Amino acid sequence: MNAASPLPADTPPAWGRVRASRRIADRILKVSATLFSLISVVVLFWILGMLLVQGGTSLSLDVFTKITPGPGSEGGGLVNAIAGSLVLTLLGIAVATPVGVLAGTYLVEYGRGSILAAVIGFLNDVLLSAPSILIGLFVYTLVVQPMGTYSGWAGAIALAIIALPVIVRTTADMLGLVPSTLREAGAALGAPTSLVTQRVTWRAAKAGIVTGILLALARIAGETAPLLFTALNNNFWFSPSLMGGVSNLPVTIFQFASAPYENWRQLAWAGALIITVTILLISIVARYALRKDIVR
Known part of the structure; x- marks a missing residue:
């Protein structure tokens, strides 16, 4: 048969x-x-x-208009902590994005198959799974101790280190999905590798790269441990120079949730809800962008 x-x-x-x-x-x-x-x-x-x-x-209007209250006091809000978190997160992602995108581009476009690219990829995977508290201790030793004070700059560096491997890995994965025929077509027209990367591969993978940046942003938005060793916290508006303790939402939630004051605990719940909703919205946008890129 x-x-x-x-x-x-x-x-x-x-x-x-x-x-x-x-x-x-x-x-x-x-x-x-x-x-x-x-x-x-x-x-x-x-x-x-x-x-x-x-x-x-x-939640109330005071949460978004008043600064954090002192111990045992009533009322107050989280506006200074929210503003501090925005500044630290945006600074961290601003530092990590160009470094991560360029490193991911090197792994795929320039260093493919080389020993250096393999070492960078391995170290990136290790850093991707590293506990955030170790990164906080590393930045504390490298930045806080020599400067002699906590600062928002140290906090931004710690967040950037956490976001960096996410952006590198996502960028490399998205560029790896770009068909090699597109690169060959650019090379056939006499364009150098740098121009093909800018005009062809980055454009083809831009939605995926942006998705990686958004995922990294969601990853660092709620980090507490590294900020305890770098930016610390305070109950007032932070200095424009970002020197000294910088108020931020994750550390404020940690401190208020473990305090014996009912007002502080209620503000901690409100802050946790704000962070959760923010991360949820960022994740939804990132998934939508990635799905749109895959469909294309």
């Missing part, structure tokens, strides 16, 4: 020819995967529900 011949009429369906033990194992795996997925979804929505209830009742 050749491959094109139909099976005999009495041949059982494909699933019926599978041994009973394999069918049982398959069903057990399906039930286990479904059960644990449901558990994770329930836990996630439980946490989000608590955050919405506690944080939603704590």
Whole structure:
């Protein structure tokens, strides 16, 4: 009987020819995967529900217009902490973006297959999984101690180091998806590699690269540990020079949540809700951009 011949009429369906033990194992795996997925979804929505209830009742106009209150005082808000977090996060992503995009470009366009590119890729993967508190200690030793004071600049450097491997990896992955025929077409027209990279590959992968930047932004928006060793915190407006403690939302939430004052705990819930919603929106935008790039 050749491959094109139909099976005999009495041949059982494909699933019926599978041994009973394999069918049982398959069903057990399906039930286990479904059960644990449901558990994770329930836990996630439980946490989000608590955050919405506690944080939603704590939100008010004062949260966005008044500075953080002192110990034991009533009222107050988080405007100085929100502003400080915006400054630190934007500075960190501004430092990490050009370095990360250029490093990812080197890995794909210039150093492909070289020993240096392999070493950079390995170190980037190590840095990607490094605990953020170690990065905070590293920047504390490298920047804070020599300067003799905490500063927003040290905090921005720590956040930039955390964001850097995310941008490098995403940039390299997105450029790797660009068909080589586009590069060959540019080279056939006599364009140098630098011009082909700028005019062809970057344009083809721009949505994916922007997605990586947005993911890195979401990654560092809620970081607390590195800021404890670098920017620290204060209950007032930070100095324009960013020297000394700089108020920021993650550290404020950490301090207020562990304090014995009810007012501080309510503000901590409000701050946690603000960070969560911000990261959620950034993630949605990043996923939409990535999906749009893949569809194209």
